[in-house]
Amino acid sequence: MHTPYDPAALVEVDTGPAGNAKAGQVHIGARGTGYVALVATPAQARELAAALVRAADAVEAQVKxxxxxxxxxxxxxxxxxxxxxxxxxxxxxxxxxxxxxxxxxxxxxxxxxxxxxxxxxxxxxxx
Missing domain, CATH: 2.30.30.30 (SH3 type barrels.)
Structure with missing residues (x-):
């Protein structure tokens, strides 16, 4: 995974309270020179995960x-x-x-x- 600012960014996921996440929230970030962070509820995190799975399936379907x-x-x-x-x-x-x-x-x-x-x-x- 990479960000526009760092070709070798690592993803980290923590359950709050971590960073700016509160208890009951999920903190998702890409470590690197340009840190990108998301804070989500559990439902939003599941929605993001499902969207990523659908996108991965669509890309794999194109490589026949x-x-x-x-x-x-x-x-x-x-x-x-x-x-x-x-x-x-x-x-x-x-x-x-x-x-x-x-x-x-x-x-x-x-x-x-x-x-x-x-x-x-x-x-x-x-x-």
């Missing part, structure tokens, strides 16, 4: 030629599948030559799919 492909039997919890929506592996269970995968969407829905153990699955991100 770097997707790893793995066999269904090699899937693990937290792997994210390619596509328009964020779909994450919640559980994987192998049953001989068959693999049962529980997927979770970014909207919170879950479903199960069955694959041959050697089926190739394209991932956006590896856990």
């Amino acid at each position: 030629d770097t997707y790893p492909t793995v066999r269904a039997a090699e899937l693990r919890r937290g792997d994210v599948r390619t596509g328009e929506r964020t779909i994450t592996v919640e559980r994987v269970r192998a049953d001989g030559a068959t693999v049962h995968v529980t997927w979770t969407s970014d909207a919170g829905r879950q479903w199960n799919q069955t694959y041959a153990a050697d089926a190739e699955i394209a991932l956006r991100r590896r856990a």
Whole structure:
């Protein structure tokens, strides 16, 4: 991570009271020559985190030629599948030559799919 003023800034996160944060607030800052600080409520911090995750997913979706492909039997919890929506592996269970995968969407829905153990699955991100 970097700021316009420092190409090697480090991020620090503290729960108040720290810096100018009060009890019950989150203090987020980028240490470097040009210190940038944010003070947020827990709800605002969660909103910022969700926005950063959405932005990271959008950027990863644009880099289509770097997707790893793995066999269904090699899937693990937290792997994210390619596509328009964020779909994450919640559980994987192998049953001989068959693999049962529980997927979770970014909207919170879950479903199960069955694959041959050697089926190739394209991932956006590896856990």
